[in-house]
Amino acid sequence: MKATIGTDLERAAAHLRAGELVAIPTETVYGLAANALDAAASLRIFEAKQRPAFDPLIVHVHSREQALELCEPPPAEALALMDAFWPGPLTLVLRKRARIPDVVTSGLDTVALRQPAHALTAELLARLPFPLAAPSANLFGRTSPTTAQHVAEQLGERIAYILDGGPCSVGVESTILGWEDGRAVLYRPGGTPLEAIERVVGRVDPAQKRVLPAAPGMLAAHYAPRTPLELGDIDALLERGAGRRVAVLAFDRPRPAHACRVLSPSGDLAEAARRLFSSLRELDAAGAELIVAECVPELGLGRAINDRLRRAAAARSARH
Numbered sequence: 001m002k003a004t005i006g007t008d009l010e011r012a013a014a015h016l017r018a019g020e021l022v023a024i025p026t027e028t029v030y031g032l033a034a035n036a037l038d039a040a041a042s043l044r045i046f047e048a049k050q051r052p053a054f055d056p057l058i059v060h061v062h063s064r065e066q067a068l069e070l071c072e073p074p075p076a077e078a079l080a081l082m083d084a085f086w087p088g089p090l091t092l093v094l095r096k097r098a099r100i101p102d103v104v105t106s107g108l109d110t111v112a113l114r115q116p117a118h119a120l121t122a123e124l125l126a127r128l129p130f131p132l133a134a135p136s137a138n139l140f141g142r143t144s145p146t147t148a149q150h151v152a153e154q155l156g157e158r159i160a161y162i163l164d165g166g167p168c169s170v171g172v173e174s175t176i177l178g179w180e181d182g183r184a185v186l187y188r189p190g191g192t193p194l195e196a197i198e199r200v201v202g203r204v205d206p207a208q209k210r211v212l213p214a215a216p217g218m219l220a221a222h223y224a225p226r227t228p229l230e231l232g233d234i235d236a237l238l239e240r241g242a243g244r245r246v247a248v249l250a251f252d253r254p255r256p257a258h259a260c261r262v263l264s265p266s267g268d269l270a271e272a273a274r275r276l277f278s279s280l281r282e283l284d285a286a287g288a289e290l291i292v293a294e295c296v297p298e299l300g301l302g303r304a305i306n307d308r309l310r311r312a313a314a315a316r317s318a319r320h
């Protein structure tokens with residue numbers, strides 16, 4: 001099989017109705033989608049991505065009404081967050097109803113729900129009589145795709161159709177929020193800034209309970225290029241790497257190096273997020289022995305960028 005890239009919504013819908021996989025554009029990253037109410041179809045996502053069964057999927061809906069059919073009545077805070085940020089890059093973890101198959105939630109009694117903002121995928125969801133389970137459309141642990149071509153490079157042989165919605169406008173995955181003992185908690189920083197969320201629900205703490213029975217280090221190491229990545233002070237790392245082929249992923253200022261990408265010359269965190277994954281891919285293809293990168297300011301979308309960079313760097317130490 002070789003995936004076709006196109007913009008044919010009816011074809012995408014037909015594959016999905018037949019229980020097949022389709023890559024879909026969202027404002028965060030491209031997703032690998034299947035019928036979320038069909039256990040066999042959703043299982044194909046895990047197979048194609050080589051994703052471990054303990055890592056649950058996000059379920060994408062076309063409306064708040066559809067979301068409310070999939071979960072138990074949510075806390076008032078969740079409804080307020082849907083009002084404020086849906087459609088958009090915010091995923092809410094709520095108590096699930098039985099119609100969501102266990103394979104989608106990895107056996108958890110909660111389900112992660114999101115209404116994506118991308119116009120093409122919103123239209124696709126509105127045509128379908130079921131929601132779509134969709135993790136990022138990359139091989140497990142690797143860099144997330146932000147264009148249809150990125151998807152084709154990693155998964156082109158395993159799926160029939162890639163719906164092309166252009167480059168992703170946010171570029172990092174959704175923020176994931178849940179509730180522990182009635183209090184909102186953060187599972188993953190992402191495309192909706194924590195500061196904006198806190199203006200709606202007050203202070204949000206990091207999640208305390210261990211949700212995923214993950215092998216230690218398994219999920220800490222993620223988003224990895226094949227080239228080892230080190231995170232720290234770029235100039236010091238370059239000095240240490242003198243004589244080697246070192247590529248640089250800088251926030252706002254270029255450096256002389258084997259290859260260099262600047263995330264945002266003007267220091268704009270939204271632009272940096274948009275460019276993060278494609279820059280990582282380009283540097284990974286540049287034939288360097290090492291990629292060195294620096295953290296960006298830890299605020300707004302910067303939290304999500306730093307989270308992805310830390311995990312890409314952790315993948316390196318996990319390999320060694």
Ligand code: AMP
Nearest residue numbers: 056057093108110111112135136173211
């Ligand atoms: P992605 O691969 O970007 O689609 O991310 C899916 C992530 O959502 C998983 O790795 C989990 O971290 C998170 N997630 C999904 N479902 C749940 C859930 N029921 N409870 C907590 N986190 C979840």
Ligand code: MG
Nearest residue numbers: 135136137144
């Ligand atoms: Mg992912």
